[in-house]
Amino acid sequence: MSSKPTFIGAVEIGTSKITVLVGEYTGRELSIIGRGECSSRGVIKGSVVDYRAAGECTHSALEQAERDANERLDVVYLAQTGGHLEGFYNEASAAVQASDNMIEANDIRTVCDLAKAKQLPAGRVWLHNIRRPFRVDGRLVPGSPEGLVGQRLEVGYWNVHAQEQRLADNIHVIRGFNLEVRELVLASLASGHMVTTPEERQHGVLVLDIGAGTTDYVLYRDGAPHTTGVVAVGGSHLTNDLSIGLRLTDGQAEKLKVRFGRANVLTRDKAQKVWLDGNFAIGDRQFSQQAIEQITAARTTELLEVVKKKLGSTFSPETCAAGVVLTGGTARLAGIAEAAGRVFGVPAHLGEAPAWVTENLRDPGYHTAMGVLYYGVTARGDKSSAPARRTGGLIGQMKRFFVQNQ
Numbered sequence: 001m002s003s004k005p006t007f008i009g010a011v012e013i014g015t016s017k018i019t020v021l022v023g024e025y026t027g028r029e030l031s032i033i034g035r036g037e038c039s040s041r042g043v044i045k046g047s048v049v050d051y052r053a054a055g056e057c058t059h060s061a062l063e064q065a066e067r068d069a070n071e072r073l074d075v076v077y078l079a080q081t082g083g084h085l086e087g088f089y090n091e092a093s094a095a096v097q098a099s100d101n102m103i104e105a106n107d108i109r110t111v112c113d114l115a116k117a118k119q120l121p122a123g124r125v126w127l128h129n130i131r132r133p134f135r136v137d138g139r140l141v142p143g144s145p146e147g148l149v150g151q152r153l154e155v156g157y158w159n160v161h162a163q164e165q166r167l168a169d170n171i172h173v174i175r176g177f178n179l180e181v182r183e184l185v186l187a188s189l190a191s192g193h194m195v196t197t198p199e200e201r202q203h204g205v206l207v208l209d210i211g212a213g214t215t216d217y218v219l220y221r222d223g224a225p226h227t228t229g230v231v232a233v234g235g236s237h238l239t240n241d242l243s244i245g246l247r248l249t250d251g252q253a254e255k256l257k258v259r260f261g262r263a264n265v266l267t268r269d270k271a272q273k274v275w276l277d278g279n280f281a282i283g284d285r286q287f288s289q290q291a292i293e294q295i296t297a298a299r300t301t302e303l304l305e306v307v308k309k310k311l312g313s314t315f316s317p318e319t320c321a322a323g324v325v326l327t328g329g330t331a332r333l334a335g336i337a338e339a340a341g342r343v344f345g346v347p348a349h350l351g352e353a354p355a356w357v358t359e360n361l362r363d364p365g366y367h368t369a370m371g372v373l374y375y376g377v378t379a380r381g382d383k384s385s386a387p388a389r390r391t392g393g394l395i396g397q398m399k400r401f402f403v404q405n406q
Helices: 051-069 105-115 164-175 187-195 198-203 235-246 250-260 289-314 336-344 364-381
Strands: 006-013 017-025 030-039 075-080 086-095 124-131 134-136 139-141 152-163 181-186 205-210 215-221 224-231 273-275 286-288 324-327 348-350
Touching: 006 051, 006 164, 006 364, 017 051, 017 364, 030 051, 030 364, 051 164, 075 164, 075 187, 075 364, 086 105, 086 224, 105 152, 124 164, 124 181, 124 224, 152 164, 152 224, 164 181, 181 187, 181 364, 187 205, 187 215, 187 224, 187 324, 187 364, 198 205, 205 289, 205 336, 215 289, 224 289, 235 250, 235 289, 250 273, 250 289, 273 289, 286 289, 289 336, 324 336, 324 364, 336 348
Parallel strands: 006 075, 075 181, 205 324, 324 348
Antiparallel strands: 006 017, 017 030, 086 152, 124 152, 134 139, 134 152, 205 215, 215 224, 273 286
């Protein structure tokens, strides 16, 4: 007998648009059956600054997605980004307790609890505790160390925490639609998992999810997330530079960026011109193609260098053999893979969704929402990798915080 399907919503409240996907989950497989979108209002650099405006846009996208699916959502998983997110690394070690030095579940639980036993400042709450691989007597263990023999067990966590009020605002937007937010999912983890393979994550790969207002990144090593972060720079900054440099409205600058912007300068002839609209109507104007490329290329390089600087010594070409993978709406910018390869000194390419994703959802702008659906299904269907719970704080009773690969 087949189980009753659950209708799961994935919501991404972005700076430029709000995306909702509806997944039908039967307990064995997931089908994406609905989609809704709305241009964002009340969202700046990934954070809700006007609850009413953001709420109206989000509710419009949710209603559209439910109409498209012809089903009502049961639960929602919500992507999280924004400059208020911060992370730090903490590790712990513990002596193996058994007289024969065989590692037991109690040893694993003890060392994990020690590695996560950090207090946060007032106004901050945990979002994710991302476990890195265990070590037994200094030796890397790719899976669970239970049953292995050793004297010392070590583990470390990359811990992500957030501003309490920012999370509350995001959850409030969804609950205004009378829906339960089951879990908050870090946007970088969601998109990163969609556009990389297990082999790439094992060899080391950096994923850059470049949206309109923010760039989320996740660095994988040894098959697991190693470091995550957010920088408050994205595609809208390229638009803003064009607007200032060429004295255009934001809408006009966005149009030029999409049609003629590049992450590198190819045009050598300063006299080569392009039309703003190309319809020769009143107000249509010509601009230097080279000037457009110079502006967008300079800002793109700056954005990539900001990420590289924030990663610091954590990133090195030697530990990132699979290179850089780019996703997000701004990944459509021509030449951006070449620019990323130049800045990071490793091969770079545009991320692609898995082969099972239908053509209408293969655009990089949907990778985060699809990744959020994936985590929702994993949390519901795979109890061995279900999220760990943390209690306390503003939303401790409303959502579960997952630990990758635990």
